[in-house]
Each structure stands twice: as C-alpha cells, then as structure tokens.
Amino acid sequence: MNKSAKRVDVVSVKLVKESSLLYKERSVKSPEDGYKLMKLFLADKDREHFIVASLDIKNQPVSINVCHIGSLNASIVHPREVMKSAILSNAASIIVGHNHPSGLPEPSKEDIGVTRRLAEAGKIIGIDVLDHIIVGDESFISLKEKSYI
Numbered sequence: 213m214n215k216s217a218k219r220v221d222v223v224s225v226k227l228v229k230e231s232s233l234l235y236k237e238r239s240v241k242s243p244e245d246g247y248k249l250m251k252l253f254l255a256d257k258d259r260e261h262f263i264v265a266s267l268d269i270k271n272q273p274v275s276i277n278v279c280h281i282g283s284l285n286a287s288i289v290h291p292r293e294v295m296k297s298a299i300l301s302n303a304a305s306i307i308v309g310h311n312h313p314s315g316l317p318e319p320s321k322e323d324i325g326v327t328r329r330l331a332e333a334g335k336i337i338g339i340d341v342l343d344h345i346i347v348g349d350e351s352f353i354s355l356k357e358k359s360y361i
Contacts, residue, residue: 227275227300239271240307243343243354249273250309250345250352262289262310266303267342275301279308289326291333298339306334309345317348319355327355 233252237245246265253263253276260282266275277297280289298306308330312318319327327344334341344355355361 225300227297233276235273240265240267240273240342241271243345243352243357246307246309246343246345246354247347247352249276249307250311250347253278254309254311254347257311258313260310260313262294262308264294264297265307265309266298266301267305267307268302269304271305271342274303282310289330291330294330295333295337295339299337303339305340305342307343307345308341309343309347311347315349317346317351317353319346319353319358319360324355324360327360331361 235249235252237248240246240249249265250263254261261278262280262282264277264279265273266277268274275297279293279297282288294306294308308327323344323346327341330344331341341361342356343361346353346355
C-alpha cells in the first residue's frame with residue numbers, strides 16, 4: 213500500500229544584518245577587550261541579555277547576536293542557540309557575555325554550568341569558546357580568568 217507523498221520545504225539559511233557598531237580595539241586580545249565589546253552592547257539593559265560575539269581567525273569580531281533576553285534575574289541559554297549565529301558567521305571562535313542587572317558580576321552556578329556546556333559544544337563543532345564575560349556596573353568578571361573555561 214502506498215502512502216501519500218510528504219511535501220518537504222526547500223530552504224536557505226542566512227544572517228540578516230540589523231545594524232552595526234564601531235569597535236575601536238579591532239580585535240579581542242584580552243578579557244578587558246572582551247568586556248569593552250560586551251559593554252558597548254549590554255550597558256543600561258534592565259533585563260539579562262545573553263550575547264554571542266563571533267570572531268574570525270584574527271580574533272576580530274564579525275558579528276554580535278542577542279541570543280536570549282531573560283527576566284530580571286534569570287536567563288535560559290541553550291548551546292544550539294548560541295552556536296547558530298557563530299556557524300552562520302563562519303566564526304573561528306566566540307566570546308559570550310551577559311549582564312547582571314543587579315550590577316554585581318559574580319557568576320551564579322547556572323552561569324558556570326552554561327559556560328562549561330558551551331565550551332564542550334564548541335569543541336565538538338570546532339568553534340572555540342574563548343571567554344564568558346559577565347558585565348556589572350562598571351565592572352566585569354571573566355570566567356576564563358576564573359578558570360571555568
């Protein structure tokens with residue numbers, strides 16, 4: 213007995229440029245540079261924003277994607293969503309970051325867990341997770357400097 217045919221969509225996938233910002237440092241060479249890039253995007257946000265900065269082989273940012281906007285004190289981040297823009301940007305590596313609206317950049321258990329999962333996913337697909345920057349009020353914490361990556 214022959215079942216009816218299933219229609220399958222033919223699709224293409226692309227990034228859509230929404231806007232741009234000027235990054236004076238040109239490339240990310242340190243956690244401080246990563247913080248400067250993240251701060252450009254995360255300053256004055258009233259809720260947690262989780263962003264992915266895709267970098268080329270010279271550690272120059274090629275794109276920034278808002279991966280998730282959370283509530284006042286929580287954000288749920290999945291490696292699939294984080295890596296999507298990195299893959300489409302042909303990234304060699306990424307830096308992820310988010311803000312703590314409380315102003316205190318101290319990492320939570322969830323922040324550490326997400327960082328470790330992202331690093332594992334990055335190893336599997338060949339995109340290094342260089343750092344996870346948590347932005348507070350005029351301060352930041354690098355999870356790479358804290359040896360979580």
